Amino acid sequence: MHKKITLALVGFIGLALCGAVGAADMHTQVIASTCMTCHGPGGKSQGKIPSLAGLHKDSFVKLMTEFRAGTRAASIMKRHANGYTEAEIEAMGAYFASLK
Amino acid sequence: MTLNRRDFLKISGAGAAVALTGCASRPGPSARAHVVVVGAGFGGATCAKYLRKWGPNIEVTLIEPNDKFVSCPISNWVLGGLRSMDDITHGYDRLPRHGIRMVKDSVVAIDAGRRVVTTRGGASIGYDRLVLAPGIEVLSDTVRGFKEAEAAGKVVHAWKAGAQTALLRRQLEAMPDGGTFVMSVPAAPYRCPPGPYERACMVAHYFKQAKRKSKIILLDGNADIASKKALFTWAWNTFYPGMIDYRPNNAPLAVDGGRMTVATEFDDVKGDVLNVVPRQRAGEVCHLAGARNDSNKAWCTVNLATFESTTVPGVHVIGDSVLSNLPKSGHMATNHAKICAAAIVELLAGRQPDPIPVVSNTCYSATSDTTAGYVAHVYRFEAGKGYVAQPEGGATAKGDEPNFVFAESWSKNIWAEVLS
Known part of the structure; x- marks a missing residue:
C-alpha cells in the first residue's frame, strides 16, 4: 500500500509540474490506450469484452475498486485493476467518460 | 546525391x-x-x-x-x-x-x-x-538440415504466421490417421512463450476430431513447460489424455526431411509431420x-x-x-x-x-474449441529496476468457456486497435 501511495504522489507531482498537456496527462492517455488493446480502439469493443467509451466515471471507478478489493466477481480484471493506483483509476475513469 | x-x-x-x-x-x-x-x-x-x-x-x-x-x-x-x-x-x-x-x-x-x-x-x-x-x-542454421527441409517444403516452423501456417495445416490434413506429429520448442527466449503448448492443444483437438489414432511428440528445448504450465497440464490431461508425449530437455539438433526424423541429443524421433521451431x-x-x-x-x-x-x-x-x-x-x-x-x-x-510508464500484458491460449485460459500482468516502471510485475498478475490454472469467448473478442479488438 505504501508503494501505491508513493507512486500516486509521483504521478501527482508530475501533473503539477507538467500541466494538462505534460507527462502526467500523457501518462493517463497511455495507460488508457493500453486498456484499448483488449477493449477496442477508442474504447469501443467488438464481442463479449465490454466497451469503455462513454462509461460514467463513477461507474468505472466503482468497478475497478471492487475488482481490486475482490468484492466483485472477476477473473482477469482483478489482475489488471490491482496494477494501477487510485489516482490512475480516477484519471482513466475521467478519460473514458470523455470518449464518445 | x-x-x-x-x-x-x-x-x-x-x-x-x-x-x-x-x-x-x-x-x-x-x-x-x-x-x-x-x-x-x-x-x-x-x-x-x-x-x-x-x-x-x-x-x-x-x-x-x-x-x-x-x-x-x-x-x-x-x-x-x-x-x-x-x-x-x-x-x-x-x-x-x-x-x-x-x-x-x-x-x-x-x-x-x-x-x-x-x-x-x-x-x-x-x-x-x-x-x-x-x-x-528465425535462426534456421541452429538446427542442422532445417534450411534444406524448409526449402523443400517438407518441414516448417510456422512461427511467423502466413504461408507456412497454411502449409502446416495442409500437412496435418494430409497425414494418415495413426500418424505422429513431432513439434520442437526452442529454448527461451523465443516469440510467444505459451504458443508451442497451445499449438499442441490445437493439433490434438484436430486429431481428436478427425484422426483419433494419431499422436503428438513435443520435444522441448526447455527444462519444463515454459509458460502457463498448470493450464496446459490441465488441458492435456483433461481433453487429450495419452495423446501428447511431452519430452523436456530435448532440443532438436538436426532434422532430416527425407527420412522425416528430428535428432535430439538422445535419439532420432520419427514423425509424419515435423514442425521444428528453431531459436530466434x-x-x-x-x-x-x-x-x-x-x-x-x-x-x-x-x-x-x-x-x-x-x-x-x-x-x-x-x-x-x-x-x-x-x-x-x-x-x-x-x-x-x-x-x-x-x-x-x-x-x-x-x-x-x-518517467514511470505502466504497461500491461494479456495473453489468451485456447485449450480446446470452446475453452481458453490466460496470463495477465501489469508492469510498472521503476528507476533502476525496469518493469516490475505487480503481485496480483498471473495465469489461470484451468481453461473455461467464458475465457474462450473473451479470447475471440480480444482478437477482434486488438486487430482493430492495430489496423484501424
Missing part, C-alpha cells in the same frame, strides 16, 4: 523528392519531425498510428514489405481447424487515414549516424527518430542499425521507459526484438508501441517522457 536527414525523403519509383520541413533545428508549432517505423506488425502499425494520434504534427512513414497483416495470435487456431487463414489475414487499407505514409518495401541499410534508411527499392529516407519493429528472425533473435533490421546489442548479439537492449536503444541514439526498438522481462507477445508489442510513441512525441517536443 546529397542527403540531409532532416529534410530529405525520396521515394524511388515515384521519381519525386518530397521535402519535409525540419524539426529539432526549427522548433515551434509548425515544426514537422519525421519518424520512420519499420515493420507493420502489432508493434509497428500501432506505433505509427499513435505517433499520429499524439503528435499530429509529426510526419510518419511506415515501411512494410508485405501486402497483408497475418496474425500470429489465433494462427494456432487455424492449425486446429477452428479458424481459416482468411480469419487471421487483414489489410492495411485503414492505416493511411491516420496520415501515415505507407511504403511497401524492405529496409536494406541503416545509417544511424546520418539518420537515413535505404530500402530495397532504392529509396533513401531520412528520419529524426527511427522505430524498428521487425519481430523475430531480433529481426535483421536491428542488426543493420547496430541495435542487436546484448551480450550474444541476439536481442536489443533498450531504455525501457522510451524503448530507445541503449547504444544507438535516435533508434527505438519495440516488440519481440527487445530483450527484457516483458513477455514476447503481440499484445505486449502493441503496448510497447504506445509507450514508445508517447516518449517520441515528448522527446521531439523537447519535453521529458513519462
Whole structure:
C-alpha cells in the first residue's frame, strides 16, 4: 500500500509540474490506450469484452475498486485493476467518460 | 546525391523528392519531425498510428514489405481447424487515414549516424527518430538440415504466421490417421512463450476430431513447460489424455526431411509431420542499425521507459526484438508501441517522457474449441529496476468457456486497435 501511495504522489507531482498537456496527462492517455488493446480502439469493443467509451466515471471507478478489493466477481480484471493506483483509476475513469 | 536527414525523403519509383520541413533545428508549432517505423506488425502499425494520434504534427512513414497483416495470435487456431487463414489475414487499407505514409518495401541499410534508411527499392529516407519493429528472425542454421527441409517444403516452423501456417495445416490434413506429429520448442527466449503448448492443444483437438489414432511428440528445448504450465497440464490431461508425449530437455539438433526424423541429443524421433521451431533473435533490421546489442548479439537492449536503444541514439526498438522481462507477445508489442510513441512525441517536443510508464500484458491460449485460459500482468516502471510485475498478475490454472469467448473478442479488438 505504501508503494501505491508513493507512486500516486509521483504521478501527482508530475501533473503539477507538467500541466494538462505534460507527462502526467500523457501518462493517463497511455495507460488508457493500453486498456484499448483488449477493449477496442477508442474504447469501443467488438464481442463479449465490454466497451469503455462513454462509461460514467463513477461507474468505472466503482468497478475497478471492487475488482481490486475482490468484492466483485472477476477473473482477469482483478489482475489488471490491482496494477494501477487510485489516482490512475480516477484519471482513466475521467478519460473514458470523455470518449464518445 | 546529397542527403540531409532532416529534410530529405525520396521515394524511388515515384521519381519525386518530397521535402519535409525540419524539426529539432526549427522548433515551434509548425515544426514537422519525421519518424520512420519499420515493420507493420502489432508493434509497428500501432506505433505509427499513435505517433499520429499524439503528435499530429509529426510526419510518419511506415515501411512494410508485405501486402497483408497475418496474425500470429489465433494462427494456432487455424492449425486446429477452428479458424481459416482468411480469419487471421487483414489489410492495411485503414492505416493511411491516420496520415501515415505507407511504403511497401524492405529496409536494406541503416545509417544511424546520418539518420537515413535505404530500402530495397532504392529509396533513401531520412528520419529524426527511427522505430524498428521487425519481430523475430528465425535462426534456421541452429538446427542442422532445417534450411534444406524448409526449402523443400517438407518441414516448417510456422512461427511467423502466413504461408507456412497454411502449409502446416495442409500437412496435418494430409497425414494418415495413426500418424505422429513431432513439434520442437526452442529454448527461451523465443516469440510467444505459451504458443508451442497451445499449438499442441490445437493439433490434438484436430486429431481428436478427425484422426483419433494419431499422436503428438513435443520435444522441448526447455527444462519444463515454459509458460502457463498448470493450464496446459490441465488441458492435456483433461481433453487429450495419452495423446501428447511431452519430452523436456530435448532440443532438436538436426532434422532430416527425407527420412522425416528430428535428432535430439538422445535419439532420432520419427514423425509424419515435423514442425521444428528453431531459436530466434531480433529481426535483421536491428542488426543493420547496430541495435542487436546484448551480450550474444541476439536481442536489443533498450531504455525501457522510451524503448530507445541503449547504444544507438535516435533508434527505438519495440516488440519481440527487445530483450527484457516483458513477455514476447503481440499484445505486449502493441503496448510497447504506445509507450514508445508517447516518449517520441515528448522527446521531439523537447519535453521529458513519462518517467514511470505502466504497461500491461494479456495473453489468451485456447485449450480446446470452446475453452481458453490466460496470463495477465501489469508492469510498472521503476528507476533502476525496469518493469516490475505487480503481485496480483498471473495465469489461470484451468481453461473455461467464458475465457474462450473473451479470447475471440480480444482478437477482434486488438486487430482493430492495430489496423484501424
